[in-house]
Amino acid sequence: MDPRRIAGLLDAPGCRRRLAVDVSGVEPAVLAEAVGAPEGGQSPYARERDGTFAQLALARLPELVLRHLGVPAEAVVETDELPGGVGLWSWRAPKLRLGDVDVTVDRVLLAGDGTRLHPVEIRSYACLDGHADPTKVAGTARELAVTVAALRQAADDPAQVSTTSLLVLPRNFGLNPVGTTLDVAPQLRRLRWVLDRLVSGADRLAPDLAGAQLVDALGQVPARFGDGCPSCAVYPYCRGDAEQSGAAARAGATVANLCGPVGVAADALALAHGERPPGDETEQAIAAELSRAAHAYGQAVTRARESA
Ligand code: SF4
DSSP: OOHHHHHHGGGSTTOHHHHHHHHHTOOHHHHHHHHTOOOOOOOHHHHHHHHHHHHHHHHHHHHHHHHHHOOOOSSOEEESSOOOSEEEEEEESOEEEETTEEEEOSEEEEEEESSOEEEEEEOOSOEETTEEOHHHHHHHHHHHHHHHHHHHHHSSSGGGBOSEEEEEEEBTTSSOEEEEEEEOHHHHHHHHHHHHHHHHTTTOOOTTOOHHHHHHHHHHSOOOOOTTGGGSTTHHHHHHHHHHTTBGGGGOHHHHHHHTTOOBHHHHHHHHTTSSOOSSHHHHHHHHHHHHHHHHHHHHHHHHHHHO
16 A cells, blocks of 8 residues: 555545555555546646656755755665665665555655654645645645654664655746655654554455445445545545435535434434434434524525525
8 A cells, every 4th residue: 555545544534435445455446447436647747747846856855955954965875775874865665564554655765864764755736935735735744644654663763763754845836846844743643543443454345356346345334424535536436325325424524523323414404394303312412403503594595685
């Protein structure tokens, strides 16, 4: 599994279906075909631009690590093991693991200050006037946390790998690299919850499933539809499933949280309108909350019509 896939689990906490897919290592292309996902991937132009930026950023890394991490280095040196000392290294296809899960990374860049190693990450989304898209930065921070966790497992002393990382991005709309430090300690703490479940492997699917068999198996694993779903590879299937079953969660995490255990939208509406008696104290509380929300919505609509 690559760090992006493991980090994606932090996007959808509590969804056993997503965990099952990722733990099982079902091939993304096989999954996409089974659930009818559109072909992904970058355009050739975007790939070429990314490659050009990565080359430019690599050439400027010594200057950036000195400025932001205080690490002096002449050039990026190739390594095939966790390095030590002072310098800047590129470790291609490192063999990393988290628990019993292989973590596949094309390359890890590391800057060492003599006591600690700092991961360095080059990304091609823009840093506009000193600010990058916070959603993209948050995604990168989650992936870096996975890399830090895996490097710590590979190190004799886990404390040798710092959570303070250097993120390198293109400045504005050009290809000039700028650096900023990113502490991924909070993401690392959240990762522990995911890792415990990854290792236990609950709801693991057979990795050789494909097509209708894979879809059937997906349907057997409970899902938790929420705000992180659009970034999930299973999204087309779960969206259809939620629509077909009339799930309240299809309207987003806020509605899902409001409805609690009342998972079907029609049931929630019937409770809100007093057409269905609450089954227990929890449903009673949900009915009162929904009825308040329906009343407030009705008032807002009436006011909007009057002022139109
Ligand atoms: S899209 Fe489906 S599998 Fe993915 S996180 Fe959402 S509910 Fe879970």
